[in-house]
Amino acid sequence: MNLLLYGAPGSGKGTQANMLRAHYGIPHIATGDMLRAEIASGTELGRQAQPILAAGRYVSDDIMIGMIRNRLRQPDCEPGFIMDGFPRTVPQAEALDGLMLDLGKRFDRVIYLRVPIDDLLHRLSGRLVCPRCQRTYPPGTLACEVDGSPLVQREDDKPEAVRPRIEIYLEKTVPVLDHYRVGGLVSEIDGRGTIEEISRQVLAAANGRVKA
Ligand code: AP5
Ligand code: MG
Numbered sequence: 001m002n003l004l005l006y007g008a009p010g011s012g013k014g015t016q017a018n019m020l021r022a023h024y025g026i027p028h029i030a031t032g033d034m035l036r037a038e039i040a041s042g043t044e045l046g047r048q049a050q051p052i053l054a055a056g057r058y059v060s061d062d063i064m065i066g067m068i069r070n071r072l073r074q075p076d077c078e079p080g081f082i083m084d085g086f087p088r089t090v091p092q093a094e095a096l097d098g099l100m101l102d103l104g105k106r107f108d109r110v111i112y113l114r115v116p117i118d119d120l121l122h123r124l125s126g127r128l129v130c131p132r133c134q135r136t137y138p139p140g141t142l143a144c145e146v147d148g149s150p151l152v153q154r155e156d157d158k159p160e161a162v163r164p165r166i167e168i169y170l171e172k173t174v175p176v177l178d179h180y181r182v183g184g185l186v187s188e189i190d191g192r193g194t195i196e197e198i199s200r201q202v203l204a205a206a207n208g209r210v211k212a
Pocket of ligand 2: 030
């Protein structure tokens with residue numbers, strides 16, 4: 001089962017990916033989480049990426065494609081994976097087509113979580129994250145339910161970074177959806193219900209029971 005979660009910042013990709021990971025027992029590949037791990041470890045890539053993420057801009061296609069090329073070759077991806085946050089540009093989508101072909105894999109479904117911009121702004125400004133495992137939580141949550149860590153605000157959820165993130169999504173990432181629509185792989189889900197309601201629809205889409 002190879003799934004691709006598509007949606008704007010704050011649309012619920014990470015939230016639903018956690019559910020899918022638990023359900024199918026396959027890895028969650030989240031390029032934002034991978035970049036934040038590089039930053040936390042103080043690697044050269046992390047040092048380059050930190051100001052880019054803080055400003056809400058995109059890391060270069062070359063770096064991101066190289067990162068995904070290495071990740072998809074890891075043995076834990078063999079039974080399948082859940083991709084979140086990649087591809088974010090048309091060149092990334094084209095490169096991913098080539099990587100999947102080389103690996104003899106294909107996506108079973110692209111799940112688009114559709115959320116209006118006003119809701120996104122509201123969600124991002126209140127979101128809390130676990131600094132240890134990167135799970136995300138709604139406002140008012142005190143500690144991570146998995147490892148008990150006190151929750152923090154993500155650097156790019158500060159007001160000055162949220163607008164640029166939405167703007168770059170509209171400019172560079174919206175065209176990626178058309179790339180997958182052409183292949184008839186997209187299930188579009190209204191991402192505004194409760195997390196549990198959305199999860200039911202995401203699972204139905206992943207299992208091929210819903211086609212939009
Ligand atoms: P990334 O970490 O991928 O951020 P993003 O795409 O901006 O998405 P988010 O993680 O903010 O949102 P989400 O959809 O996962 O929502 P969540 O589930 O947390 O990327 C970060 C940065 O890294 C990028 O800006 C860029 O700089 C760089 N980067 C990453 N990939 C790149 C690439 N391929 N190329 C170039 N640069 C790249 O939910 C949000 C909140 O809403 C939470 O509080 C959650 O609890 C709540 N929520 C979830 N579902 C619901 C619901 N149904 N109702 C109410 N609240 C809900
Ligand atoms: Mg996320």
